[in-house]
Amino acid sequence: MNLSSALPRFAASGPVLLLAACASLSSPPAGLVNGRLPPCSPGPHCVSSQATDPAHAVDPWQLRDPAQGWARVIALVAAQPRTRIVAQDGHYLHAEVLSPSHLFTDDLELLRAADGRVDVRSSSRVGYYDFGVNRKRVAALRAALAQAGVIAGAGG
Numbered sequence: 001m002n003l004s005s006a007l008p009r010f011a012a013s014g015p016v017l018l019l020a021a022c023a024s025l026s027s028p029p030a031g032l033v034n035g036r037l038p039p040c041s042p043g044p045h046c047v048s049s050q051a052t053d054p055a056h057a058v059d060p061w062q063l064r065d066p067a068q069g070w071a072r073v074i075a076l077v078a079a080q081p082r083t084r085i086v087a088q089d090g091h092y093l094h095a096e097v098l099s100p101s102h103l104f105t106d107d108l109e110l111l112r113a114a115d116g117r118v119d120v121r122s123s124s125r126v127g128y129y130d131f132g133v134n135r136k137r138v139a140a141l142r143a144a145l146a147q148a149g150v151i152a153g154a155g156g
Contacts, residue, residue: 030094030107031087037109037121045130046123047138058120058138061151066116072150073110073118076141083108097122097137106134118151 030038040046040056049060063069074093078085082098093110104124111119120141122134145151 030109032092032111037111037119038123040121040123043128045127045134046121047135048121048123049119050121058135059142061118061120061142061145062153063112063116063118064149064152066112066114069116069150070112070118072148073112073145076144076148076150077108077110080141099133106130106137108137 033039037048037050040048040051044055047056047058049058051057061073063073070090074085074088077083077093077095080095080097082100082102083095085093085095087094091112093108095108097106097108098104099106104126106122106124109121113119120138122137124130124134142151146153
């Protein structure tokens with residue numbers, strides 16, 4: 001094999017190598033840990049209402065009607081593009097969200113308390129930086145739920 005025939009193959013694989021390098025960090029797996037959402041890993045690709053540091057923190061949601069609101073939250077999440085609910089029960093929801101390119105999967109998790117507080121976590125499974133996608137997802141869901149009257153306010 002000469003160098004001129006190998007160069008096009010290397011050039012074509014460059015973006016894949018770059019993506020693999022960015023995928024060196026991963027988030028903790030989805031699922032409750034001692035009754036809480038998993039913590040965010042250090043990279044800027046995760047937001048959580050249970051995070052204590054400003055880089056990862058978002059506000060929890062407060063259901064206006066804890067008895068009926070949870071079903072409306074589930075329906076709104078299920079209606080999101082490229083989103084598939086993979087686990088749910090009376091207080092926990094885990095959804096997988098595919099990127100528009102269908103190359104990456106993010107995890108969206110919600111945890112409802114008896115008083116109607118809903119903690120939220122959205123995290124990329126791989127990579128270091130998500131270009132703000134997870135924070136924007138949580139903000140868009142918050143706005144849609146507030147507009148529908150399911151949660152109180154439309155804050156951070």
